[in-house]
Amino acid sequence: xxxxxxxxxxxxxxxxxxxxxxxxxxxxxxxxxxxxxxxxxxxxxxxxxxxxxxxxxxxxxxxxxxxxxxxxxxxxxxxxxxxxxxxxxxxxxxxxxxxxxxxxxxxxxxxxxxxxxxxxxxxxxxxxxxxxxxxxxxxxxxxxxxxxxxxxxxxxxxxxxxxxxxxxxxxxxxxxxxxxxxxxxxxxxxxxxxxxxxxxxxxxxxxxxxxxxxxxxxxxxxxxxxxxxxxx
Numbered sequence: 001x002x003x004x005x006x007x008x009x010x011x012x013x014x015x016x017x018x019x020x021x022x023x024x025x026x027x028x029x030x031x032x033x034x035x036x037x038x039x040x041x042x043x044x045x046x047x048x049x050x051x052x053x054x055x056x057x058x059x060x061x062x063x064x065x066x067x068x069x070x071x072x073x074x075x076x077x078x079x080x081x082x083x084x085x086x087x088x089x090x091x092x093x094x095x096x097x098x099x100x101x102x103x104x105x106x107x108x109x110x111x112x113x114x115x116x117x118x119x120x121x122x123x124x125x126x127x128x129x130x131x132x133x134x135x136x137x138x139x140x141x142x143x144x145x146x147x148x149x150x151x152x153x154x155x156x157x158x159x160x161x162x163x164x165x166x167x168x169x170x171x172x173x174x175x176x177x178x179x180x181x182x183x184x185x186x187x188x189x190x191x192x193x194x195x196x197x198x199x200x201x202x203x204x205x206x207x208x209x210x211x212x213x214x215x216x217x218x219x220x221x222x223x224x225x226x227x228x229x230x231x232x
Contacts, residue, residue: 040067073099089113110135123148147172159183171196184208191218 035049037060046057046066053074057067070080079096081103088111095105102125108117114137119127128145130152138161143152153169155176166180177193179200186208191200205214 075099077101086111126150 035047037045038048038057040046040057045060047060047063049056049058053071055067055069055078056065058064059066064084066084068082069078070082071078072080077096077099079099081094082091083094084091089109090111091109093105093107093109094103095107096103097105097120104121104125106117106119106127107115110116114135115133117133118131120129121127122129128148130141130143131139132141132143134140139158141158142156144154144156145152146154149172151169151172151174153172155167156163157165157167162185163182165182167176168178168180169176170178173196175193175196175198177196179191180187181189181191187206187210188208189206190204192202192204193200194202199218201218203214203216203218204212205216207213
């Protein structure tokens with residue numbers, strides 16, 4: 001008799017759980033018992049589901065997943081936070097890649113899930129490398145702070161996903177003074193601004209094997225003049 005009563009209680013519980021899951025439509029997690037209501041950083045009430053080494057927050061109205069916190073190496077410290085923004089796959093991912101307790105990578109994705117921007121930090125939590133992507137998901141630009149002084153002295157420009165140009169601030173004064181051309185698939189030319197006036201005055205041309213072919217002195221551009229009868 002006791003066994004029959006226990007069986008009836010178990011079956012009844014399963015029936016209730018099954019009914020709530022079928023009525024959900026979005027995710028079976030939203031109606032399971034391991035959840036509580038909390039207020040997120042924006043003041044919105046969310047349903048927080050607690051699972052081993054993972055927390056998931058759902059919008060109370062739409063049941064859409066809005067935030068997920070992961071402990072990937074299961075050491076008791078969260079190391080990846082994913083925040084969804086609006087419909088589709090638009091999201092921001094913050095990751096502790098070396099499990100030292102500090103976020104050192106930030107990735108932004110568009111509504112179709114395409115990567116838009118990626119930032120990384122080699123030391124601490126200040127990014128020293130930014131990668132930017134176009135709407136087609138191809139890399140378009142990389143900014144690098146190689147000496148970690150807070151200034152990005154090297155920029156790489158990509159065309160069609162291939163390296164086209166490198167812009168370098170070789171003396172760290174905040175102004176580009178060296179431009180390298182890679183559009184032919186190799187370093188074919190470099191322009192130098194040796195007098196720091198913002199205009200290149202020296203050009204070096206190279207062969208595919210790196211042999212220096214030519215050194216040319218570039219003429220400085222003269223400032224535009226306004227005709228006397230148009231001056232005020």
